[in-house]
Amino acid sequence: MQTWWGSLDPFMQTLWGIAIAASAVFIIQSIMTFVGMDSETNFDGDFDGDMSADDAGESTPFQLFTFRNLINFMLGFSWTAIALRASTESTSLMLVGGVVVGVLLVCAVMYLFKWMSGMQQSGTIEPEALVGCKGSVYLTIPAGRTGEGKVQITVRSAIREYNAMTDGDRLPNEAPIRVVAVLNGHTVLVEKV
Template sequence: MIAWLSEALVLERIYWYLAIPFTVLFIIQLIATFLGLGDGDGMEGIEEGLDLDNDFEFESSLNLFTLRNFITFFTVFGWAGITFLNAGMGTSATLLLSTLLGIIMMLIVSVLFYFTMKLTHNGNMQIEYAKGATCQVYIRIPAKRSGIGKVNITFQDAFRELEAMTDDENAIPTGTVVQVKDILSNRILLVEKITGGD
């Protein structure tokens, strides 16, 4: 009985050592996420001295082994262990249940961030909607796809500046009104001069 009690006290101390610092990190992580610091995938912005980069590529897979999940796991693991030990559970049952709860919470957080990132990604520019739109040349577009120019275009309720090429025999000067014929790549438009354009 005394051996079990001392073992439980040592284990509870370990749980406290894990619960408190990871809870602090968890709260900082939550605040950073709600303030839009980093890309929502952990503590990258905080780790890099708040050197934040909002441009990110959406990844279609669940990332289980991230700093965010690591913090979540040990926060839940610590507080669950303290709770189960104070409820009078044995050390083996406490270790098993707190580990299980930590893993379950880690999976839940991963799934939530996966769908959040997917929604964010779906809200980004979908360049195929530019097809057929009219726009104005901002930087001269060389003839016969011999170089890249730029156009100012409005689509998806946003004003954008995108790269463009043309199949026209002559270069298209700045200020000319053109129409988007096709999409050549993720960010390059194929345009043609509109007869009667400026």
């Protein structure tokens, strides 16, 4: 008695092998993505933990040659070629159709990830955005820039904490303040409101 696998010619066995392996890896990748264990591996062995650009801005999140894109291509290629076998015996047509669908699937997934990454917010606040913001003293600020205290400022509907100095009198806890200038990335100059 001949099995289903044994009745296939070597070309179809290869296509089915690719389809089954690519589908299994795709399912595993999908599960890992939904539980937060997603990762991208490039062919050169580099490992990127996520699809977003890093703080230095050196990461290229939409690389063409990634393991995920290879699996997406193989998935589209193999299943399309298998489906075309029902309508044609032409190996060339099956290969061309499979390659076209594989490339389109890779492009669609890359576009989807690019679109989703465009919805991210960096969370970075430019220094100009702090000037004029109001808040309150969290830790007492000494008079005349002789030392630093801390303030809590409302910026873009979020409360942020910064080191603070003042040119005026000592500002006690809970005193209402307004940011006059940004001295550096972590310290602001404030005045009493």
